Amino acid sequence: MKFSKHIEACSLSPIRKFHPCMVAAQARGIHVHHLNIGQPDVPTPRAFFDAVRNFQSDVLAYAPSPGVETLLEAMRDYYRTIGVSLSVDDILVTVGGSEALQAVMACILEEGDEILVPEPFYPNYTTFINLSGGRIRPIPASPETGYHYASRETIEPLINEHTRAILVTNPGNPTGVVLTDDEKRTLVEIAQEHNLFLVSDEVYREIIYSGEALSSMLEFEDAAENIVVIDSISKRFSSCGARVGALLSRNQQLISHALKICQGRLCAATLDQMGAAALYQSMTPEYCTEVREEYRRRRDVVVESLSKLPGVRFRSPEGAFYLMVTLPVDDADKLQYFLLDEFEDNGETVMYAPGEGFYATPNHGRSEIRIAYVTNPDDLRRSIELLGLGIAAYNQKQEASQ
């Protein structure tokens, strides 16, 4: 049977290939630490579960396609607290940030179109872009510049007649980069001058460490036609399993096109939307501060632990809960197999996300890995220690075999 070339161009998760080795290691009694999973262990606020438990109707009916009214209003009010003025008509509730991304790509890209994405980037972007027929033109960023990319010199030479949009993650996954005000302004100006959409994935908005105020690209009201924001409750409220995100734009044509997709899929989950509305309604600055401080502690532990490892290079992340680390090894994929198949220290080993999957450019990121710091400080400390021991053992074995 024949399949579409768009789906043929997509890949299964690169992490999957390690799954059998992980299962085998566990079967040998090895405890595997996880630096590879973006699932926080922070409790979901009770307000979510209370709202779901208090659902009163006998029938779990469809929600409206654009979203439950109380949730749309709660999101509008939340944006007002960070200085962004929106109408509920500028918001569509989506099935996680993922559906918002998928819908935007389907609306703005077609066969042969290009979208600029700073590299390394969130790998699932590739799937949604490929399905639309578009392709990623990577904006190069590198460990040397701390993965910052938002300059005219870097971006403008990449723009051609096929370019439709720039897609950024801010705060960044996998890099932890937070855009400066100047960088944001530069991106907005480039989008305006070249008639591009600027799609800003801001699902980690609250998780920033430098004391700056919360912000959104939607602050640039003069670029109303260009700016599209992807949002989600997953990280903000540690509620990844509730599939509630949002697509936000003052470009009413875009919203109207995306609504066609929302109507096609009928609605996002009714109960999850009730829970999400309660989360926004009960959100306090104290909650955000507490979550941020927890992640800051974890970041500090990771940074401190990594600093002790010889030959390891990285930059302390400014936001989100990830960082890219360059390891003193030839191939992070091979190291991962070694860590699962041959290595153990006191019955323990560690997993991470190898860097190559975060690059569109072939052979880039071979010596890099992404670390997610979503577990507790003790576990993180031990995980990084295991990484260091594993690197040493791997390089010793490599040298011995030469």
Add this chain to the structure above:
Amino acid sequence: MKFSKHIEACSLSPIRKFHPCMVAAQARGIHVHHLNIGQPDVPTPRAFFDAVRNFQSDVLAYAPSPGVETLLEAMRDYYRTIGVSLSVDDILVTVGGSEALQAVMACILEEGDEILVPEPFYPNYTTFINLSGGRIRPIPASPETGYHYASRETIEPLINEHTRAILVTNPGNPTGVVLTDDEKRTLVEIAQEHNLFLVSDEVYREIIYSGEALSSMLEFEDAAENIVVIDSISKRFSSCGARVGALLSRNQQLISHALKICQGRLCAATLDQMGAAALYQSMTPEYCTEVREEYRRRRDVVVESLSKLPGVRFRSPEGAFYLMVTLPVDDADKLQYFLLDEFEDNGETVMYAPGEGFYATPNHGRSEIRIAYVTNPDDLRRSIELLGLGIAAYNQKQEASQ
């Protein structure tokens, strides 16, 4: 700003245009009866809400991308009860049947491909097919043949080098047609001989009125490569707001391709999946019988009431909870505006879904409407009565103006 031609080819729901008139009618104090909405009023089984309330973890975490294991197993066991043997690897949990449809279309269609769909059909199919770049080639069915379509003479002349699949809804929305065993066998053979996917949307499986056993296209094990089934808990358990569906196929290449999309969107809602697993685990034949009998009563009321209306033509539906009705009017769209803007009987009027939106062929279905019989018998009786009164008033006005 430029938008993709695929999204430009999609439409907003044709029902939306009546919304302002409905709001205006309600503002005048008119009570509007709804024959236009597929939202059943049957209570959702308590097992769903109990499972959701009993969720124990502090963190609402991502579910696995292919679906929660207990739900996959419960679905497999459910299929066993209707005589279909599947492995959990043949099933992907999706965000409603809608996501399953969207994923299948993205996997099997590309620019210029054609998919055969019996007409009239569920309008949202158009959105998912357009987004993939494919197009619908309608298999003509008509009121005269009771909307049956599954014969070689009707289908084979429509197959060409662009044809990739046949998509059917069984039991049918909007027609209420249930395929006979011979018709199913014919479709399977055509798919096999012409190397086509046979995508069978079976979300109304339980709602059949002729005493036949529950069935699925998946029974045809000899066509494992061809057959893809779309399923959902929405209608089976009156739980439309829980976005839990499934994509089922023994074609492991298809499942592997669709899994790429499932991984891209991370997971379906965790709580809804818990609830869905409980629904399947606690499902009894008595529950299905009760629901079926309730819909049969409603169907009988609709059929009896429609039989009293002069000039109205229809065929008693064999399944699902819809039927197409040909009205003795020039234009069902115009009649709907008349019913909302000018008509009332005792302060009441009625809405339906005009037929044109269910056809891809231009100007077809102008005198047809789709009725959904999901409300209680008294309301249905009165709704059909209002329809009859409205038709008479509309035709009288038309004649008077000539």
